[in-house]
Amino acid sequence: MATHAPTHAHTDHGHGPGHHAPARPLSYWWKRAFVAVVTGVLFALGLVWFCRWAFGFTPLWEPQAYFTAIFIFAGIGFLIGIGCFDWWWDYLRGHRVSYEDHSMHGATSWKDYCRPNTDHKVIGIQYLVVTFATFVIAGLFAEAVRIQLAQPGEQFVNAQTYNGLFSEHATLMIFGFVIPVFAGLANYVLPIMIGAKDMAFPRLNALSFWLLVVGAVLLVLAPAFGAFSSGWTAYPPLALQGTTGTTMFEIAVQFVGASSIATALNFMVTIVTMRAPGMTVWRMPLLVWANMTTSALVVFGTPFIAGSQFMSLYDRVLGTSFFNAANGGDVVMYQHVFWFYSHPAVYIMMLPGFGIASEVIATFSRKPIFGYRAIAFSTVAIAILGFGVWAHHMFVSGMASWIRIPMMMTTIVIAIPTGIKIFSWLGTMWGGKIHLKTPMLFAMGFIVAFTVGGLSGVFLGSVPVDINVHSTYFIVAHIHYVLFGGSVMTIFAGTYYWFPKMTGRMYNETLGKWHFWLTFVGLNLTFFPMHWLGTQGMPRRVSDYAPRFANVNFFISMASILMVLGTIVFFYNMITSWHSGPRAPWNPWRGRTMEWLVSSPPSLFNFDAVPQVVGGPYQYGIPGARHAIVFAGPELGGGELTETEKRLILVVADQAVASQVLIDDVRKRNAEGFWRFTFVVPSTTTDHRAAERRLQVALAVLAESGIDANGTVIDAPPMQAIDKVMREENVHEIILTTFPVGSSPWLDQDLVDRARKATRVAVTHVTIRPNDARGAVDSKSVQRVAIVANVDIDNAGLAALVQARSDTQPLTAVVLCPLSLDGPGWSDEAEEIRTEASGRTATLIARLQEAGIQSRGEVIDGTPADAVRLARTAHHANVVLIASRPGDPITETDEITAAARGMSVEYVTTDGQASTAPGAAEGR
Amino acid sequence: MTTENVTLPGHDLHGGGAPAPPHRISQGMLVMILFLGSEAMLFASFFTAYFMIRFNIAANDWPPIRNTATGARFVLPKGITAVNTVFLVSSSFTLWWGEHRFKKGDRKSLERGLLVTIFLGLTFLVIQLNEYAHLGFTPQNKAFGSVFYSLTGLHGFHVLVGLILLTICYVRTRRARDFTPTRATVLGAASLYWHFVDVVWVILFLLVYLL
CATH class of the missing domain: 3.40.50.620 (HUPs)
Structure with a gap:
């Protein structure tokens, strides 16, 4: 990679482990963690036994009480053992501590990813790896569900196990994948986007990740301890009848919830206090807006699911009566408390996706985002309204009926800010120069699928429709269109978009497109027929169904395999590209936000000097507009830090190659990005000297302007010439120059569209009148x-x-x-x-x-x-x-x-x- | 260590340590304020449970527990709890006094203030545990028992956490001496937490004991 700055994380210039404690081998931490987990288990056993003995409870052996304590203390023991609390332990004993203790910062080998690390970039990768692993496991549960449902009858598992399958699928997907994966993506890019060196509280950040690990492990292990089978909502009284698996779910949710609250607090403080100079709130990238809002939802919403799971746990373990109607308990109360979190949770699972979509769509449409403030405000509006709609999940729960109509209204009102976003993205793409790279495909697929899911959401918001379809597959179709078609598509978009930044390597574009089409087609074939099943009355969460649904269900099960194939392609692409993909430039997408102004991957502390924000983040195509200036560190003189590897624009022209109009266009393009240009003059005549002379004039003029351009005359028709260059070079964009319609044989051959289809890169068509082409260019060097x-x-x-x-x-x-x-x-x-x-x-x-x-x-x-x-x-x-x-x-x-x-x-x-x-x- | 020589505004990498610019809130205080918002919501979820359970029962039948011997309606011990409330509320003032003196450079008063506060907090906990022992009903008695114990227990746990935080502050003041009148984010955050715990108790006392 051609850079003139020592910016890679592995070229450690003095920050490494050192002044605090000698670096210990990885095995030390994991041995310690093992010992601590065993200690935690023993402590839990002793504690519960002592308490039951001291209070005279009989019998002394009550499994759920012991298991509860075991899981809690094993989890905490693991966190202590792995080293999350080491610094704080020194602190609370009154030892001298260094607030700038970087002994756990940064990674030099894979081993540094396997223990607590305070570098937000390492933590981001840790999050992504763990959450995608959870995604695979959860996906396997989903396939198991589809195998069961492929034919009517209980042919594969019994009803109880089936309940466990779909409960595990949903729980892992929601708590183990969608919520934390967004935290992972944002963990990596958000601090860089706002020009910060790290998160506000790196040690808390590390703790957040390891809390998630504890929660995820508990969730994954739950089936081994007896299926957790009451659905991810864990409604009492069903959940109260559960076994150890349910206990694990309830404790895992506490760990995961603590993790996301801690991360959200960290994000909020980071965004409020650590933005680079010049980054006003209206210059924040929309991903930052989305994460700020999401974090507020997490901080103020998550305690409610914590409360609901505490109550459920107390009922199961301590014998309390929160949900025991015979003793004055109230099961509907569970649903109120649960949904007061879990409805905002759907925005927790969607708003960061909206942020990713805004980034990706603006970058790949090469246009300023349409309605920046509208998108920002609608994000906040969704968050605020999101707290006022929870009871629309409970229209059939037997709650007080007067709540229904207000909740229906607020629910339907939420379609307005959501619609504002959808139309803003469409407005951004309208007239833009769309680069159909994989992230953009996923973002566009997201818009389509999320709109379908959003519309069925409006149906479900209305009380009469919801009462009819509430317990049917219509709900399953809706939730998958918004969560898979919405959240997961944006997660893929974001993963591909930032993959070069995170790994320093490019992914395989062809495989990426395969992944997209398999996923998008599979998604629609799988989930769209479920709408029909729902309206026809097929109940959800039941392991068997009426034979008349057999064909459609078989079709759905087959279609779901497409998504499995797509996911296999995705992982193959990610792993091989990470291992041996081509080196990524700093800014492969020509993005404007700050993460693209630093190397790929960024240096240990992202910025060696304070960057200066000078404009909005999405001013694509505006000459001279800039978002931020990143400076080199003092050891490099503090000048502006830029990438030296330029991306290629191919300029194809024949007689118009030396025209003033084209040259001005290239100059303008050069001013707005970091490009080099290759001019190709296709010539089919025997004498190429005329073409060469024109080319020499054009190149001389561009060289005078300091533009990096070269050119050749290729003895071939235009399509073959383009093809030849495309095979040799990594072309980012093509500028095709022709005379106007009627006087251009190239246009007669439909060359622009053919080039677009054949090359799959963006093609800009520049039209030049013959007289302009023949006029002399204005340049000293000619x-x-x-x-x-x-x-x-x-x-x-x-x-x-x-x-x-x-x-x-x-x-x-x-x-x-x-x-x-x-x-x-x-x-x-x-x-x-x-x-x-x-x-x-x-x-x-x-x-x-x-x-x-x-x-x-x-x-x-x-x-x-x-x-x-x-x-x-x-x-x-x-x-x-x-x-x-x-x-x-x-x-x-x-x-x-x-x-x-x-x-x-x-x-x-x-x-x-x-x-x-x-x-x-x-x-x- | 080139990077550390470049001080970014508000870019205190590992939190809590560096002084905030005078016009700005420090990161430690900000995170504590937001965290307390989260805590308030946790209490709110239990208050929601409390009121939903309470509204299912006729007003004159609350609390739905009767003395097994006399059949008389059970009454929560308001008097002793009111005294306990006074202990806890006064602990907020002793803490405030210690901090106030410390801002004038009086480290000894901070130590005394912290000690008195911790003592008052412990007193509160002991009285509360004593009340549990003599209430005459358990968390297993009716939903009322469940929600009463979980609300007061949740609060009691927060008092315990607050006491731990104050103890850490005391240890840091005595041993590490790392608070200065202008740079005491951890102390400020811990004391904010303590005041929050007090305010929650006052609300809890009003809603659960008196209402």
């Missing part, structure tokens, strides 16, 4: 040659002379034909002479044009000296070529020298052969 000749101006030898000259140096020509008329200029004779001269001048111009030399000219009344003066003053010529026939030379006179005023004047003689009119130039 010599302007004025040709002054009279009688023999249409001479082929003169043209050849100029051509030979242009092979050594790029030039444009001005042809001036001075006529010294003795008589009155208005006579018929004079008119005739003038017309003839014009014809001869035009012949030369056409000849030069055909040879690839931009030229124009005129006939003037006056002497050669007048022509020389005009060449200098009006045409800014560098050189004057005065041509004459051998027998009648124009010789150097004082008049001409005076007119030239220092401009170099050359005298040439031509051989006086008769000229032939050139053929009409083929217009392209």
